[in-house]
Amino acid sequence: MTRVSSAARTRAFLRSLLLQAAWNRRGMQNLGFEYAIAPALDELYPDPERRRDAAARHLGFFNCHPYMAAAILGGAIHHEERVARGEESPATPQRYKQTLQGPLAAIGDGFFWTALRPFFGAVAALGALLFGWPAVLLAITIYNAIHLALRVHMFRAGYRQGDAVIGAIAAMSLPSAAERLRLGTAAFCGVAAAAFLVDGAQALGPIATALALAAAIAGQIALRSGASVLAVAYGVLLVTTGAGLVALRLPGGS
Amino acid sequence: MSSYLALAVVAGLAGVERKGVLQAMLSRPIALGTIVGLALGDVTGGLLVAVPLELLWLGAVNLGAALPVHEALGAAAVAGGAVLAGEALGTGVTMPVAALAVVTSAPLAVLGRTAERAIERANERLVDRAEVLVATDPAAAARANVRGLALPFLLPAVLAPAGAAVTALVVPALLRAAPSLATPLSIAWVAFAVIAAAAGAFSVRAARAGKVFFAAATAAAVVGAAVLAGVSR
Numbered sequence A: 001m002t003r004v005s006s007a008a009r010t011r012a013f014l015r016s017l018l019l020q021a022a023w024n025r026r027g028m029q030n031l032g033f034e035y036a037i038a039p040a041l042d043e044l045y046p047d048p049e050r051r052r053d054a055a056a057r058h059l060g061f062f063n064c065h066p067y068m069a070a071a072i073l074g075g076a077i078h079h080e081e082r083v084a085r086g087e088e089s090p091a092t093p094q095r096y097k098q099t100l101q102g103p104l105a106a107i108g109d110g111f112f113w114t115a116l117r118p119f120f121g122a123v124a125a126l127g128a129l130l131f132g133w134p135a136v137l138l139a140i141t142i143y144n145a146i147h148l149a150l151r152v153h154m155f156r157a158g159y160r161q162g163d164a165v166i167g168a169i170a171a172m173s174l175p176s177a178a179e180r181l182r183l184g185t186a187a188f189c190g191v192a193a194a195a196f197l198v199d200g201a202q203a204l205g206p207i208a209t210a211l212a213l214a215a216a217i218a219g220q221i222a223l224r225s226g227a228s229v230l231a232v233a234y235g236v237l238l239v240t241t242g243a244g245l246v247a248l249r250l251p252g253g254s
Numbered sequence B: 001m002s003s004y005l006a007l008a009v010v011a012g013l014a015g016v017e018r019k020g021v022l023q024a025m026l027s028r029p030i031a032l033g034t035i036v037g038l039a040l041g042d043v044t045g046g047l048l049v050a051v052p053l054e055l056l057w058l059g060a061v062n063l064g065a066a067l068p069v070h071e072a073l074g075a076a077a078v079a080g081g082a083v084l085a086g087e088a089l090g091t092g093v094t095m096p097v098a099a100l101a102v103v104t105s106a107p108l109a110v111l112g113r114t115a116e117r118a119i120e121r122a123n124e125r126l127v128d129r130a131e132v133l134v135a136t137d138p139a140a141a142a143r144a145n146v147r148g149l150a151l152p153f154l155l156p157a158v159l160a161p162a163g164a165a166v167t168a169l170v171v172p173a174l175l176r177a178a179p180s181l182a183t184p185l186s187i188a189w190v191a192f193a194v195i196a197a198a199a200g201a202f203s204v205r206a207a208r209a210g211k212v213f214f215a216a217a218t219a220a221a222v223v224g225a226a227v228l229a230g231v232s233r
Helices: A006-016 A030-044 A048-057 A069-084 A092-131 A133-170 A174-204 A206-224 A229-249 B002-019 B029-040 B043-056 B071-089 B095-105 B108-122 B124-133 B138-147 B150-177 B179-203 B209-232
Strands: none
Touching: A006 A030, A006 A069, A006 A133, A030 A048, A030 A069, A030 B124, A030 B138, A048 A069, A048 B138, A069 A092, A069 A133, A092 A133, A092 A174, A092 B029, A092 B043, A092 B179, A133 B029, A133 B043, A174 A206, A174 B043, A174 B179, A174 B209, A206 A229, A206 B179, A229 B043, A229 B095, A229 B179, B002 B029, B002 B071, B002 B150, B029 B043, B029 B071, B043 B071, B043 B095, B043 B179, B071 B095, B071 B108, B071 B150, B095 B150, B095 B179, B108 B124, B108 B150, B124 B138, B150 B179, B179 B209
């Protein structure tokens, strides 16, 4: 067989969801990639020796963004079909992977990890403050509808277009969407900060809230000067508790 | 005991989902805190800590070989500890309980990062095994990948209940011994939540993020204050 069946492609895609199961410092996602492409190789190479050679070449180093890797997996199956038909050298699939993994990792990190996911994290957090847990469920459902649709689309585009998948990914304009999502994230974080203060004012009164705000401003200065997030959080918790204890002992403290 | 078992299973599955399987945000603090609360019988309490933890660790992302803190382990331990401490006190998760739960359990997120590095090195043995197997049984070589899920499951499945147990032990004892800490800790919780939101905004890689954060916070605070003033009239 020199074409991979739809069922085997589906299994390969589903297995790609475990791409990083055995992430390691030497080959990074190599085991995951070999695991994902195995159903396609099983169909393409009934000859055991060719099957072993194909498996061995996919144990080589591989590292990409786990969502974007779907495009490379689809493209690698496309090239393996051509290798099986004798139209390409067995080295081509690995060259294809090596060429695309860096650029697609950069696009995936920039869009999914530093824009889309933080955006939905902030939406879910603010939604939870305003509407409770159903907002969390809704935000995560929408995030996954988008992320899984893009993963499936990129896998199909890679399989159908091979080297031309770059054009299909470029047409998605992910970097320009990322910038808008990042600013949206910052805005939702700002609204969440205000909601915390308003809730605090209702529960604790204006003086306590002013103290909390002063501590938070000091914490922001520390954050901007490069202190670690957890260290600043600890500092804010401990210093504010101490300041609160002192304030309560002052005349007029309640 | 069944609460700790439930926490271990939820935290372990989150540890696997976080990097090894799917990566569908289910192990992010906002989802995981809610799920832990649900599993332990206090969704509202889980959500109370989940919201600022999500914002605090919004920038905890795995870029290339760089490892972030293990935010899933931290969130599971803090949420689990807060719910169990609130249950022991009979108050549910209050602001003082949440603040102390962060103090006692959040450092596990840093410990988790160190452990994750060790797991990545341990996984090299799976590569060695696959490289040997591929010459005789390519299917078995491919399956070596799935074995890599064991340690990421075990790490939070063991450490999250341990952290939660410390929180459940220390926090009620402290708040019973020093009830005067309750108000200062509530103020500290509000300050922590605000700084978490700021940390979230500053973690996004956009030049104007800081300005947008302050503008949105100011506008929303003015609207909130106006609503509060209207309600109190």
